[in-house]
Amino acid sequence: MKKWIDEHREEATDLLQKLVQEGSEQGNEQGVQLLVKAHLENLGLDVDYWIPSDEAFLNHPYFCATRKDFSKSPNIVGTWKGTGGGKSIVLNGHIDVVPPGDLNQWDYPPYSGHMEDGKMYGRGVTDMKGGNLALLLAIQCLKELGVKLKGDVLFHSVIEEESGGAGTLAAILRGHTADAALVPEPTNMKIFPKQQGSMWFRLKINGRSAHGGTRYEGISAIEKAMPVIHAIQNLEHERNKRVDDPLYRNTPIPLPINIGKIEGGSWPSSVPDEVLIEGRIGVGPQETLEEIKAEFEHSMRQIEDNWIQQHPVQVEWFGAQWLPGSIDVEHELMGILQSKYEEVLGEPPEIEASPWGTDGGLLTQVGNTPSIVFGPGVTAYAHYPNEYIELEKVFQVAQIFSLVIYEWCEGEGL
Amino acid sequence: MKKWIDEHREEATDLLQKLVQEGSEQGNEQGVQLLVKAHLENLGLDVDYWIPSDEAFLNHPYFCATRKDFSKSPNIVGTWKGTGGGKSIVLNGHIDVVPPGDLNQWDYPPYSGHMEDGKMYGRGVTDMKGGNLALLLAIQCLKELGVKLKGDVLFHSVIEEESGGAGTLAAILRGHTADAALVPEPTNMKIFPKQQGSMWFRLKINGRSAHGGTRYEGISAIEKAMPVIHAIQNLEHERNKRVDDPLYRNTPIPLPINIGKIEGGSWPSSVPDEVLIEGRIGVGPQETLEEIKAEFEHSMRQIEDNWIQQHPVQVEWFGAQWLPGSIDVEHELMGILQSKYEEVLGEPPEIEASPWGTDGGLLTQVGNTPSIVFGPGVTAYAHYPNEYIELEKVFQVAQIFSLVIYEWCEGEGL
Numbered sequence: 133m134k135k136w137i138d139e140h141r142e143e144a145t146d147l148l149q150k151l152v153q154e155g156s157e158q159g160n161e162q163g164v165q166l167l168v169k170a171h172l173e174n175l176g177l178d179v180d181y182w183i184p185s186d187e188a189f190l191n192h193p194y195f196c197a198t199r200k201d202f203s204k205s206p207n208i209v210g211t212w213k214g215t216g217g218g219k220s221i222v223l224n225g226h227i228d229v230v231p232p233g234d235l236n237q238w239d240y241p242p243y244s245g246h247m248e249d250g251k252m253y254g255r256g257v258t259d260m261k262g263g264n265l266a267l268l269l270a271i272q273c274l275k276e277l278g279v280k281l282k283g284d285v286l287f288h289s290v291i292e293e294e295s296g297g298a299g300t301l302a303a304i305l306r307g308h309t310a311d312a313a314l315v316p317e318p319t320n321m322k323i324f325p326k327q328q329g330s331m332w333f334r335l336k337i338n339g340r341s342a343h344g345g346t347r348y349e350g351i352s353a354i355e356k357a358m359p360v361i362h363a364i365q366n367l368e369h370e371r372n373k374r375v376d377d378p379l380y381r382n383t384p385i386p387l388p389i390n391i392g393k394i395e396g397g398s399w400p401s402s403v404p405d406e407v408l409i410e411g412r413i414g415v416g417p418q419e420t421l422e423e424i425k426a427e428f429e430h431s432m433r434q435i436e437d438n439w440i441q442q443h444p445v446q447v448e449w450f451g452a453q454w455l456p457g458s459i460d461v462e463h464e465l466m467g468i469l470q471s472k473y474e475e476v477l478g479e480p481p482e483i484e485a486s487p488w489g490t491d492g493g494l495l496t497q498v499g500n501t502p503s504i505v506f507g508p509g510v511t512a513y514a515h516y517p518n519e520y521i522e523l524e525k526v527f528q529v530a531q532i533f534s535l536v537i538y539e540w541c542e543g544e545g546l
Numbered sequence: 547m548k549k550w551i552d553e554h555r556e557e558a559t560d561l562l563q564k565l566v567q568e569g570s571e572q573g574n575e576q577g578v579q580l581l582v583k584a585h586l587e588n589l590g591l592d593v594d595y596w597i598p599s600d601e602a603f604l605n606h607p608y609f610c611a612t613r614k615d616f617s618k619s620p621n622i623v624g625t626w627k628g629t630g631g632g633k634s635i636v637l638n639g640h641i642d643v644v645p646p647g648d649l650n651q652w653d654y655p656p657y658s659g660h661m662e663d664g665k666m667y668g669r670g671v672t673d674m675k676g677g678n679l680a681l682l683l684a685i686q687c688l689k690e691l692g693v694k695l696k697g698d699v700l701f702h703s704v705i706e707e708e709s710g711g712a713g714t715l716a717a718i719l720r721g722h723t724a725d726a727a728l729v730p731e732p733t734n735m736k737i738f739p740k741q742q743g744s745m746w747f748r749l750k751i752n753g754r755s756a757h758g759g760t761r762y763e764g765i766s767a768i769e770k771a772m773p774v775i776h777a778i779q780n781l782e783h784e785r786n787k788r789v790d791d792p793l794y795r796n797t798p799i800p801l802p803i804n805i806g807k808i809e810g811g812s813w814p815s816s817v818p819d820e821v822l823i824e825g826r827i828g829v830g831p832q833e834t835l836e837e838i839k840a841e842f843e844h845s846m847r848q849i850e851d852n853w854i855q856q857h858p859v860q861v862e863w864f865g866a867q868w869l870p871g872s873i874d875v876e877h878e879l880m881g882i883l884q885s886k887y888e889e890v891l892g893e894p895p896e897i898e899a900s901p902w903g904t905d906g907g908l909l910t911q912v913g914n915t916p917s918i919v920f921g922p923g924v925t926a927y928a929h930y931p932n933e934y935i936e937l938e939k940v941f942q943v944a945q946i947f948s949l950v951i952y953e954w955c956e957g958e959g960l
Contacts, residue, residue, distance in 0.1 A: 330815065352804075358772060487757070
């Protein structure tokens with residue numbers, strides 16, 4: 133397999149560059165998806181290319197998106213049907229990219245796909261088109277080497293991961309699930325069997341206005357925000373005391389609650405009558421969003437302050453949410469992935485839990501498809517200017533994936 | 547005097563209504579000032595009518611305004627020269643009014659001067675054209691009754707009180723000061739020998755950004771705002787422990803520090819790297835702005851937090867400021883005012899310290915003219931929709947002022 137991959141480096145690099153050059157910010161994914169579709173058809177896969185729009189999808193409790201119209205944003209699943217009797221696998225990669233931000237901070241145009249010193253630069257190259265390319269290369273390698281697999285391989289090229297995972301949700305609801313999944317998000321080659329989910333909250337704290345010179349006639353919502361912030365800090369402390377998973381050994385706060393934004397009052401000499409707080413709560417791999425919502429809301433009701441007891445903090449769950457994902461660290465696919473990693477790279481992989489969610493959460497919790505996140509991208513440059521990937525790592529991961537799929541899906545012919 | 551005033555109620559009410567109907571929001575004071583000028587000339591006063599513009603005024607350390615161009619905003623001082631040898635008095639009333647705000651909250655148009663049940667309604671009628679009218683009526687009464695005064699009477703019809711007092715500052719710098727002053731701001735007929743000054747502060751608290759999922763890699767500016775807020779609360783506590791003036795006996799917080807506004811962070815799942823806090827600090831009658839600035843800045847430097855020690859809270863003094871004002875409660879003018887109040891109303895006045903500043907602060911500290919604030923307006927409706935005044939109180943105060951001026955300036959002829 134290594135030989136085949138080495139011989140196809142240039143061809144694969146060209147394809148990755150084309151995928152990057154197409155761009156694919158939200159609402160503009162059609163061009164790159166047509167490229168992917170043509171490539172999958174060339175590989176001989178059954179291609180399901182569709183616009184997510186049905187009611188079951190749009191009304192699903194885990195549907196989370198800033199829009200309901202995906203007419204310019206097709207989703208794709210390419211299926212390599214197995215000969216039967218083997219375990220199936222989902223290979224999931226999102227095709228959407230976040231906006232490039234301030235262009236002045238980029239050394240090269242973000243959609244140039246500029247190459248230098250074995251690196252390719254561009255928005256989305258690390259998060260996560262380089263990972264997708266590794267998946268595509270693994271499939272092509274197995275196909276062209278004449279391999280037969282017993283289990284099915286389902287390649288997801290999905291939209292909307294960056295804003296809540298509606299693309300993967302649509303693929304799951306269309307039945308494109310399997311016995312397990314690989315999600316090559318940018319992990320710096322680390323293996324994440326568990327991923328932190330997250331939700332956003334918005335709190336409204338009320339006060340009563342008055343003139344600043346007689347502030348004792350009012351109730352300051354800013355002062356009342358302080359016990360609320362303390363309650364959030366206490367809740368974070370309590371939640372993390374319960375974490376005993378050794379994967380979190382080196383993480384100072386495995387399940388952080390981040391207060392990201394505060395805004396209150398409108399005039400220096402008026403007592404502020406409202407404060408809004410927005411934040412993100414991390415959801416543990418084994419937790420559900422519902423139980424975290426209940427725990428958080430309970431903590432807000434327990435605040436010992438007469439005014440707050442009479443004017444409860446209003447809690448809203450808004451914006452994005454990412455379900456946590458997990459797979460048993462003793463799961464067979466974990467074993468295969470670790471051994472193939474060591475076979476290709478000559479050393480054991482690092483195994484950690486991720487501090488952020490991926491579409492692996494939806495696959496795990498909605499699709500009943502336990503997921504491993506592992507990919508060649510550079511974590512620190514995802515969403516940042518001068519995002520890049522090391523091409524060598526893309527080919528290493530492609531080789532690992534070929535070996536993993538061959539074993540998991542019970543390949544024959546090599 | 548009561549008889550004369552009773553006979554001139556209708557004429558005086560007409561004048562007050564005209565003053566209200568003219569409006570006089572910032573930048574639009576010329577119309578009403580021309581009315582005042584004509585009235586003062588009719589009374590036979592020497593009228594100084596000018597556009598404040600000289601350098602000494604614009605560059606004065608207590609110049610505080612949102613503009614430097616007063617070309618449509620004349621200032622007026624009318625002087626009734628005494629026969630000599632008597633004590634002089636400033637009668638200070640600002641002519642500017644705050645904007646009416648949401649018109650839907652007004653039962654009558656704000657500049658209608660609508661009258662009902664002995665009340666006149668309108669923006670500025672209570673703050674403080676009704677007080678000004680009481681002053682004008684007192685002067686007219688004394689004049690028409692043929693009184694001769696030994697001391698000078700200086701009637702100030704000044705701009706800009708609502709945004710920092712530049713009109714009174716201009717009058718002071720032009721030499722229009724006296725041995726004492728009366729300022730008929732809306733006090734609900736209470737006498738305020740002391741007035742709280744105030745300043746606005748803006749604090750910038752720095753943090754370091756990071757992703758919310760790894761928030762331990764950043765420093766939350768919202769968390770760092772909490773010891774800052776505690777330091778402000780402690781400073782307020784310490785400052786108020788020192789207040790032993792019996793005038794503040796019934797005031798829960800004589801010198802409040804109000805945190806009016808907080809704003810920080812921009813994204814729920816990012817660690818906030820900056821928080822801005824804006825507020826107002828009350829300045830005691832005997833304090834100077836400079837010593838309060840120093841005390842406040844010192845308290846910010848004393849915060850025991852390593853990060854804040856290395857990244858000090860940035861303090862800015864911005865926007866409006868009002869100097870505190872005061873007169874000795876044993877001052878002769880205080881005695882005269884109290885006795886005339888009791889003579890007219892049959893009961894002793896309430897004497898308090900005001901929780902807000904007036905132009906009496908500039909008169910006291912810059913003009914060396916100790917000032918008493920006392921007027922007929924309704925404190926609770928100043929700056930609010932449906933602002934009104936009870937006309938009966940305007941006439942009572944006019945009578946009190948006539949008696950006070952006659953005694954203080956050593957009148958003859960009655």
